[in-house]
Amino acid sequence: MSQVDPGNSPQPIQKVTGRLTRPVTASRARQNNLAQRTFFIFTLLPVLLILIVTVALLFRSWPIFNAYPLKDLLFGQVWKPNDGLFGFRPFILGTFWVTAVGVVLAVPACILVSIYLAEYAHNKTRSIAKPVLDLLAAIPPVVYGVWGLLAIVPFVDKVLAPLSGRWLDSVSIFAVNQPTGFGILSAGIVLAVMIAPLIISVMFEIFSTVPNDLRHASLAVGATQWQTIRNIILPQVGPGIIAAVVLGASRALGETIAVLMVVGNIPQIPTSIFDSAYPLPALIANNYGEMMSIPLYDAALLSAALVLLAVILIFNILSMLVIQRMLRRKWAS
Amino acid sequence: MGFLKKKRWQRRHLMEAFMKFIMQVSLVFVAGALGLILWIIVVRGLPALSWDMVTKIPEGGYYMGKGGGILNAILGSLYLASGGTLLAMLFSIPIAMYLKTYLGDSKWGRYVRLSLDVLWGIPSIVYGAFGFTLMIALGIRASLLAGILVLALIELPIMTRAMDEVIRRMPVDLEHAALALGSTKFEVALRVVTRQMLPGITTAILLGFGRGIGDAASVLFTAGYTDRIPTSLMRPTASLPLAVFFQLGSPYPEVQQRGYAAALILTVIVLAVSLGSRWLSARLNKYTIK
Numbered sequence: 371m372s373q374v375d376p377g378n379s380p381q382p383i384q385k386v387t388g389r390l391t392r393p394v395t396a397s398r399a400r401q402n403n404l405a406q407r408t409f410f411i412f413t414l415l416p417v418l419l420i421l422i423v424t425v426a427l428l429f430r431s432w433p434i435f436n437a438y439p440l441k442d443l444l445f446g447q448v449w450k451p452n453d454g455l456f457g458f459r460p461f462i463l464g465t466f467w468v469t470a471v472g473v474v475l476a477v478p479a480c481i482l483v484s485i486y487l488a489e490y491a492h493n494k495t496r497s498i499a500k501p502v503l504d505l506l507a508a509i510p511p512v513v514y515g516v517w518g519l520l521a522i523v524p525f526v527d528k529v530l531a532p533l534s535g536r537w538l539d540s541v542s543i544f545a546v547n548q549p550t551g552f553g554i555l556s557a558g559i560v561l562a563v564m565i566a567p568l569i570i571s572v573m574f575e576i577f578s579t580v581p582n583d584l585r586h587a588s589l590a591v592g593a594t595q596w597q598t599i600r601n602i603i604l605p606q607v608g609p610g611i612i613a614a615v616v617l618g619a620s621r622a623l624g625e626t627i628a629v630l631m632v633v634g635n636i637p638q639i640p641t642s643i644f645d646s647a648y649p650l651p652a653l654i655a656n657n658y659g660e661m662m663s664i665p666l667y668d669a670a671l672l673s674a675a676l677v678l679l680a681v682i683l684i685f686n687i688l689s690m691l692v693i694q695r696m697l698r699r700k701w702a703s
Numbered sequence: 704m705g706f707l708k709k710k711r712w713q714r715r716h717l718m719e720a721f722m723k724f725i726m727q728v729s730l731v732f733v734a735g736a737l738g739l740i741l742w743i744i745v746v747r748g749l750p751a752l753s754w755d756m757v758t759k760i761p762e763g764g765y766y767m768g769k770g771g772g773i774l775n776a777i778l779g780s781l782y783l784a785s786g787g788t789l790l791a792m793l794f795s796i797p798i799a800m801y802l803k804t805y806l807g808d809s810k811w812g813r814y815v816r817l818s819l820d821v822l823w824g825i826p827s828i829v830y831g832a833f834g835f836t837l838m839i840a841l842g843i844r845a846s847l848l849a850g851i852l853v854l855a856l857i858e859l860p861i862m863t864r865a866m867d868e869v870i871r872r873m874p875v876d877l878e879h880a881a882l883a884l885g886s887t888k889f890e891v892a893l894r895v896v897t898r899q900m901l902p903g904i905t906t907a908i909l910l911g912f913g914r915g916i917g918d919a920a921s922v923l924f925t926a927g928y929t930d931r932i933p934t935s936l937m938r939p940t941a942s943l944p945l946a947v948f949f950q951l952g953s954p955y956p957e958v959q960q961r962g963y964a965a966a967l968i969l970t971v972i973v974l975a976v977s978l979g980s981r982w983l984s985a986r987l988n989k990y991t992i993k
Contacts, residue, residue, distance in 0.1 A: 402887035409801035412794060413811070416818045416860065423825065423833045430836045479729040486726035499730065501981060506737050508977040509970065510917025512944040516966040517740045519951065520747055563736045570733070594719040617824070624826020626920040627948060651828045651920070658835070658924055675832035679825065686824040690817055698808075 424679060431673030434666050443673065449637050456670045458677070460637040464554075464647030465678075467640050468629060469622045471558025472565060477615055479562075480569040487570070488577035489599055507567035515631035518560040523632055526559070527551025531644055545642040552634035555643045560632055561622045569618040572693060576610035577603065579699055613692035620685035624678060626651035650674050741970070748967025751960035757968065761930045766950075766958055773965055775932050776946035780969075782847060782933060783926060783942055784915035787854025791862050791911055794855075796904065799866035803873070803900075804892040816867065822860035830857050831924035838925065848936040850926030857921060858911035865910050869903025869984075870896060877992060902987035909980030913973050919944035943969045 434443065434456065446457020487499055531546045538544035580603050588598040604611075634646025635656065654671050661668040755772045762771035798815070806812030834853035843849055873896065881891045919942070927939030928949065943965060950962030 398887050398890070402889040405889040405892070406801075406805055409797050409805060412797040413801050413806070413815045415794060416798070416815060416822055416863070419856065419859075420818055420821060420825075423829065426833055426836045426840075427829075430839070479732060482726045482729040483733055486723075486730055490723060490726065499734070501978075502734050502737055504981070505974060505977055506733070508913050508917075508973050509737075509740060510919070510944055510973055512917065512919045512947045513740070513744060513966050513970050513973075516747075516947060516951065516963065517743050520963075521739065521743050563733075563740075566733055566736075594715050596719045596722045597715060599722075620824055621826075624828060626826065626828040627944065631948070631951070651826065654828055654832060655920055655923055658831075672832055672836065675829050679829045682824060682826065682829075683821065686821045687817070690820045690824075694813065694817060694820075 420683070424676075424683070427672055427676040427679060431669045431676050434669035434673050437666060443670075444677075447639070451664045451667045451670065454666065456666070458650070458674065460639055461648055461650045461653050461674065462677070463639055464633070464637075465623060465649040465651070467554045467643070467647055468557045468561065468633060468649050469619055471554055471643055472561030472622045473615065473619045475558055475562035476566050476569060476618060480566055480573060480614075480618070481611065483566075484570045484573035484577060485599060488574050489595065489603070503567040503570060506563070507571075511564070511625060511628040512631075514560050514564055514628040518556055518628060518632040522556045522559050523551040525551075526553070526556045526644070530555065534644065543642050544644070546644045547642055548634075548644065548646055550634065550646070552632060553644050553646045554633065554640055557629045557633040557647070557649075558643070560628050561625055564625060564628060565618040565621045568621055569614050572614040572617060573611060576607045576614065576693070576696055579610075579696055580606050607696070609692050610696045613689035613696075616685050616689040617693070620682045620689070623685070624651055624682055626655050630655055650678050744963070744967050744970050747960075748963040748965075748970075751964035752967060753964075756961065756964055760932060765930075766953060766955075773941075773943070773946050773961070773968075775930055776941040776943045776965065777968065778932050779847075779926070779940035780916050780943040782940060783850045783854055783922065784912050786847070786851035787858050787915045788862075788908055788912045790851060790855035791858040792904075792908060795859055795863040795866060795907065795911075796900075798863050799870060799900070799903070799907075800892045800896055802863075802867050803870045803896055804878070804888050816864070819860040819864050819867075822856075823864065826920070827857055827918050828920040831921035834921060834925040843937070845925060845927030845939045846937045847926060847933045847940045850922050850940060850942070851936075853921045853925045854915040854918065857918060858915050861914055862907040862911040865907035866900060866903040869906065870900050873899045874992065899991050902984040902991060905987055906980050906984045909976050909983070913976040913980075916976075917944060917969065917973055919948060943972075 438446075438456065443456055443458055444462065445459050446455065447459050448455045448457045449460065483499075487496055491499065527550065531549055531551070534544045535546045535549075539546065584602050584606070585598055588602045589595070593601070629649055630652040633649060633652060635648050635652055636646040637648045637653075638646065640647045654674055657667075657671060661671055753772075755770065757772060757777060758774055759770070759772035760775045761773070762769060765771040798819075802812055802815060806815065830853050834849060834856075837852070838844070838849050877895055877899070878891055881895050882888075886894070922942045922945060926942060928941050928945055929939045930941070931938075933940040947962050947965045947969060950958050950965060953959055953962070
């Protein structure tokens with residue numbers, strides 16, 4: 371009934387098949403072309419933005435690279451902007467220590483949790499774990515900072531530091547030199563919780579790229595689930611796990627406010643996880659106010675941001691390339 | 704022989720049970736961390752929370768423990784985050800659409816996704832520093848406008864990727880059906896993809912908003928801080944994360960208490976947004992074709 375009899379059709383069939391000859395179709399094609407070009411320009415934006423941010427920071431921090439050799443900036447010990455001394459070494463080491471402690475604390479738990487969620491957990495457990503991780507990821511850094519200040523700093527001060535003082539004092543990285551609770555360990559604990567949701571969700575994705583056939587084959591010959599995971603699944607996902615860890619580390623490197631609130635902010639070369647430190651992001655955030663009052667100070671702080679950006683870009687690009695590659699494998703299979 | 708077999712059997716099963724146990728312990732640990740954070744924030748924030756906190760702006764002597772509230776910061780944060788989200792949306796929707804309809808899994812599509820992921824990873828302090836260089840170049844002072852611009856940059860990759868992930872799950876058949884009927888790719892994007900994208904857009908908006916309202920490091924550089932409610936885009940504005948941060952730095956216990964209360968307010972907003980997006984996207988997902 372609804373079919374139109376060709377004979378009564380208002381247009382001959384030839385005209386319909388002849389694409390682009392009819393004015394309406396041509397204008398639609400033009401519209402499509404135009405839209406494609408406009409959309410294309412929009413997608414240039416993210417690619418260009420990375421370049422623009424880098425170039426803008428490089429441009430503003432150029433004076434300091436001109437005034438001092440890079441070696442003096444990166445490895446200089448002394449930070450006295452008033453005397454024209456800009457040594458980033460304490461800050462770079464501070465960033466490194468805080469990040470390392472955070473990653474070391476986070477990674478084992480993250481691997482276990484993601485294996486559990488990917489391999490063992492019931493759908494119900496997963497559907498509870500997902501919102502929990504989402505909420506953890508949604509909590510703002512400053513709230514993590516408040517939590518660190520109220521819970522972690524006293525915990526480190528009253529519990530961990532005395533324990534370490536009693537049992538591990540002879541090991542230099544656990545020595546308690548400044549018993550305040552503010553320091554690398556507190557910042558590391560806070561960071562570990564902050565980066566956990568990201569690492570877990572990336573690892574979970576990676577685990578789910580392993581085809582089920584492999585699991586079934588291993589289980590069918592009598593392996594336990596853990597044997598399957600250890601001998602079959604983990605070797606498959608090795609690069610992805612490392613990439614997830616690197617991604618988490620790059621997130622920890624740039625964390626500012628939460629770390630700033632619990633790390634103590636003393637520019638020194640740390641030797642123990644109970645020492646205070648002064649990471650690069652904290653340096654930038656604490657001193658932006660005086661930035662324009664001392665010559666080269668603004669260039670120095672923006673070059674700190676540039677150093678941070680460079681490291682994070684490298685970490686991010688490498689890990690994302692690995693992760694995207696592994697995830698594509700899933701789409702392909 | 705039988706003894707050996709039995710021993711091996713026990714050992715690997717013991718291992719299985721042990722690994723499973725420590726995995727469950729780690730999961731409880733992670734969930735416990737969330738519980739602990741919320742518990743501490745509520746317990747310490749609630750006593751200092753009052754009606755004045757959310758309805759008044761700071762009065763004289765507020766930072767020495769006298770009367771007033773942080774309405775300036777609450778409103779400032781809402782302005783900043785809404786402005787940033789709106790601006791980011793204008794760019795993220797076309798990008799997500801283009802990624803779906805025109806690029807798919809092509810090489811350029813991969814580059815764009817990679818660069819969005821990389822942008823996502825750039826810390827907000829670097830965006831703040833970048834915003835600062837922009838402000839010097841353009842000659843704007845710390846203002847609502849500068850804050851909105853920087854937050855839009857921060858939210859753009861998050862929102863685009865969130866939409867992209869949702870729209871990726873759209874069945875190819877839908878697209879093929881539309882194309883087979885003779886529609887152009889643009890028409891597919893406009894009439895098919897947009898409708899399927901709706902839950903994705905909602906999730907993305909709330910995700911971006913949540914990130915924007917909680918971000919402190921970038922706003923520190925670009926939006927400044929003031930006790931007044933902003934009346935124009937060119938004025939500086941207060942924000943909740945900075946209100947928390949500055950009040951905690953005060954030597955007065957009463958002011959610190961209010962800092963905890965401000966943290967509670969911020970947490971409640973962020974959690975409401977996060978749970979709301981979950982609920983809303985589940986609801987809207989009913990109206991898409993899967």
